[in-house]
Amino acid sequence: ARPLGCARPTQSRTSSSLPPSVPMAPKVLMVAEKPSIALSIASALSGGRMSTRKGSTDVHEFDGMFQGSQAFFRVTSVIGHVFSVDFPPAYQNWEGTDPMDLFNAPVLRSESNPKAHIHRHLAQEARGCTYLVLWLDCDREGENICFEVINCTGIPENEVGRRIFRARFSSVTEKDISNAMDNLVLPNKDEALAVDARQEIDLKVGVAFTRFQTRYFQGKYGNLDSRVISYGPCQTPTLGFCVQRYQQINTFKPEKFWSLRTYIIKDGDEIQLEWDRKKLFDFDVTVMFQKMVPSDGALKITDISVKEECKARPPGLNTVNLLKVASSALGIGPQTAMHMAERLYIQGYISYPRTESTAYPASFDFRSVLSTLAHNPLWSNNVRTLMDAGFVKPRQGHDVGDHPPITPMRLAPEEALETDAWRLYQYICQHFIGTVSHDCIYTRTAVEFASGGEIFRCVGHRVTSKGFTSIMPWLAVGENNLPTFKKGDTINIHKVDIYEVRLMSFSQPHNT
Ligand SMILES: *[C@@H]1O[C@H](CO)[C@@H](O)[C@H](O)[C@H]1NC(C)=O
16 A cells, blocks of 8 residues: 555655656665665665665665655665764763762763764765665664664654655565565564663663772772773673583582493393493492392393384574574584674575574465475485475474574575585575474384392384484484393393493582
């Protein structure tokens, strides 16, 4: 539907030189969060037929249709936040300001990077524009930057819904971009205000505590070699976790324990049985049990249970889980991994990588993602099988209402990416294919033996259907096939060993 107020664009200054009878196509200013995203948006919407000129950030211009009529589009970008907050000069002085007073101090907003002149740039580019479409990243920060941009353009905020619109997109692909353009919504003021509040709290808590603790500790430790002992509401608690772990490791006292390992020979193979008591912290008592076990001369098979077990496919991938895998399995630190993920998003290869959600929206088109992935020989067999034999929906996850889970959007050629970025992308693809694969099904057989009042067990696993573990082989269920046993049978004990282990445990950390 055409928005209210779009009947006649206001005549811009440049139009005064034209005969009044020529109606001007309305101008639409569109602003993205980064220059590269502005370029992708302009390329997608213009079909590549655009002109580009330099400014504080590049400006791409083209003709097109807006709300059903001919329009002139101008696409540019900010570079992250335009403004940041700080205290007025009167509160900058450490000597003259009590840290407590900072909590009630006024807060000033000023340009984060005055040399980039983003404010002036947006004000200039907005001149003569009837409409403003906000293409900031779709998260809270992006929502906040929306209102920074609105402020810079000088278009009054009460024009939201009439002249100001928000594009909602989760990936920088042509499909998502044109879909967002066809379904413009409104920016969310509440989310933007939440960020304002967070910024003010970070500033006040950070500065007040930093000044206070710098002073406090400087008097106490003469050799403190830091001029400022800074406090951050996130960094300081995180440091607390690191210190706690460090203390746990330092105060670790190894402790010995012992266990019995009983061996049998079946069909020519030696099989080690696990002791039901698992471990004892007393060597002499363990020796006593070692002597008791062969008292019956043989082990009796007291129970055999066969169960079908299932290892569930993963739910959708969110940011925290991506960073965990990057760190523990790929050896890529969280900060580097996040930069790589952002680049993959900007290049249109993956959906927005900042998401807490592990659940997909009900309408999500899994088949189209699968058919995109089908062309890479690394996993094309898995994908074809899923498309032919039927794939499943991902396991139920949490929908936090932000973005869909991190999903491959476009096939990246390996040679287009740096080695680690490719490994990260490959993981995202494998994970996605895993989410729509079947669960892994295996049979667990547990055989229970008894002798001298002690119970032992051996467990076998046999995979009947690999499911998602064929695309995520590192999660495969280890197979070990047991020979056939029969309940009530007896079997000779081959030997009973004692083995010694040093317990890996941490003593309680001290409260220091
Ligand atoms: C922009 O924000 C400033 C400070 O919040 C305010 O004083 C000014 O009126 C705003 N400008 C517009 C055009 O909304």
